Amino acid sequence: MGRTSDAREKILTAAQSLIELRGYSALGVAEICKTAGVPKGSFYYFFESKEALALAVIDEHWAIQRRDWTRVLTDGAPPLERLRQLFEETEAEQREGQQSCGTVSGCMFGNLTLEMSNQTEAIRGRLQEIFDAQVAMVEAVVIEARERGEVGVTDTHEAARSVVAQLEGQVLFAKLYNNTSSLGMLWTNCLALLGAQPPQVPVGA
Amino acid sequence: MGRTSDAREKILTAAQSLIELRGYSALGVAEICKTAGVPKGSFYYFFESKEALALAVIDEHWAIQRRDWTRVLTDGAPPLERLRQLFEETEAEQREGQQSCGTVSGCMFGNLTLEMSNQTEAIRGRLQEIFDAQVAMVEAVVIEARERGEVGVTDTHEAARSVVAQLEGQVLFAKLYNNTSSLGMLWTNCLALLGAQPPQVPVGA
Numbered sequence: 238m239g240r241t242s243d244a245r246e247k248i249l250t251a252a253q254s255l256i257e258l259r260g261y262s263a264l265g266v267a268e269i270c271k272t273a274g275v276p277k278g279s280f281y282y283f284f285e286s287k288e289a290l291a292l293a294v295i296d297e298h299w300a301i302q303r304r305d306w307t308r309v310l311t312d313g314a315p316p317l318e319r320l321r322q323l324f325e326e327t328e329a330e331q332r333e334g335q336q337s338c339g340t341v342s343g344c345m346f347g348n349l350t351l352e353m354s355n356q357t358e359a360i361r362g363r364l365q366e367i368f369d370a371q372v373a374m375v376e377a378v379v380i381e382a383r384e385r386g387e388v389g390v391t392d393t394h395e396a397a398r399s400v401v402a403q404l405e406g407q408v409l410f411a412k413l414y415n416n417t418s419s420l421g422m423l424w425t426n427c428l429a430l431l432g433a434q435p436p437q438v439p440v441g442a
Numbered sequence: 443m444g445r446t447s448d449a450r451e452k453i454l455t456a457a458q459s460l461i462e463l464r465g466y467s468a469l470g471v472a473e474i475c476k477t478a479g480v481p482k483g484s485f486y487y488f489f490e491s492k493e494a495l496a497l498a499v500i501d502e503h504w505a506i507q508r509r510d511w512t513r514v515l516t517d518g519a520p521p522l523e524r525l526r527q528l529f530e531e532t533e534a535e536q537r538e539g540q541q542s543c544g545t546v547s548g549c550m551f552g553n554l555t556l557e558m559s560n561q562t563e564a565i566r567g568r569l570q571e572i573f574d575a576q577v578a579m580v581e582a583v584v585i586e587a588r589e590r591g592e593v594g595v596t597d598t599h600e601a602a603r604s605v606v607a608q609l610e611g612q613v614l615f616a617k618l619y620n621n622t623s624s625l626g627m628l629w630t631n632c633l634a635l636l637g638a639q640p641p642q643v644p645v646g647a
Contacts, residue, residue, distance in 0.1 A: 348556040
């Protein structure tokens with residue numbers, strides 16, 4: 238069992254890094270197996286198709302990201318502070334990716350949405366669930382902030398969706414320009430989208 | 443000349459619709475020629491590579507979009523009204539695409555950014571120029587609105603970039619959920635990002 242589960246992990250790791258580098262369509266099973274250093278027979282032992290592999294890569298990546306988002310968004314800090322922390326961690330993660338790969342790889346879920354969502358309904362469905370969950374996690378924080386009178390929005394769901402849309406849009410620019418500095422705007426923009434006041438008290442107010 | 447230029451147009455039209463449906467990586471020259479109804483020899487007469495074709499498709503699409511953006515963003519209406527009009531046209535265009543293809547195809551430039559920008563520097567460079575131009579067009583309107591005292595931002599460049607990022611993020615969601623209704627938030631969100639007041643006067647204010 239040790240050996241086979243090791244092969245599955247190797248395939249997943251190789252597929253994740255190849256998808257981050259080049260997207261999904263450009264990949265073939267043979268190349269994934271070559272990069273993973275496993276025979277092609279192993280592939281079909283673990284995954285019935287390339288699409289099944291893509292879903293497994295997505296699930297594995299989301300398990301890690303959901304754990305990170307949950308840690309940041311449910312800790313004891315004031316709600317808006319938790320959102321600020323989420324953006325800082327996103328920026329740090331993209332910067333680390335850039336340092337290790339040479340280029341900003343962006344958000345795997347955003348990348349696959351624009352590449353794949355109109356091509357396979359299984360992948361579209363999975364990506365919808367992930368973005369639904371992200372929006373719900375942000376919305377829970379926005380509701381808390383509203384209960385404390387810190388934000389002015391009425392539709393917390395649309396507001397949370399707009400915050401996640403802004404995140405995806407700025408990560409797209411970070412990837413395009415291979416520069417993470419635009420992610421520094423996320424916190425200011427989030428406050429604006431939520432109708433919140435910046436934490437600092439204006440001089441003379 | 444009539445015949446050859448016709449073949450070039452056919453190749454461009456076929457490539458554009460195939461790229462919108464399935465992205466760039468998944469396409470082969472043979473399939474493009476088959477869809478266009480032209481012999482493969484014609485392809486290499488007009489385009490030295492698939493990448494050269496992609497650049498031509500991008501340029502042709504941008505020529506049309508730039509004309510539309512210029513028309514909307516430089517007409518005689520008040521500046522914020524012009525931005526509202528841009529979002530309405532974007533929503534209408536995505537809705538029309540959905541009605542004719544069955545799915546929301548999203549923004550070709552955003553799609554190619556997330557699929558291709560880390561793979562070919564020529565395509566990355568062209569997409570950077572296009573987004574630079576979009577941000578500059580929006581910024582010119584934001585500057586006008588600021589001169590009229592209608593918006594509260596200090597960094598007009600970053601504000602314009604954030605408006606375009608929000609547009610890309612919401613179009614990503616429209617594609618993922620095959621639903622254009624989230625694009626209705628663009629105007630409200632743009633006002634928030636620009637620190638502008640909604641046009642209507644609050645009751646009792």
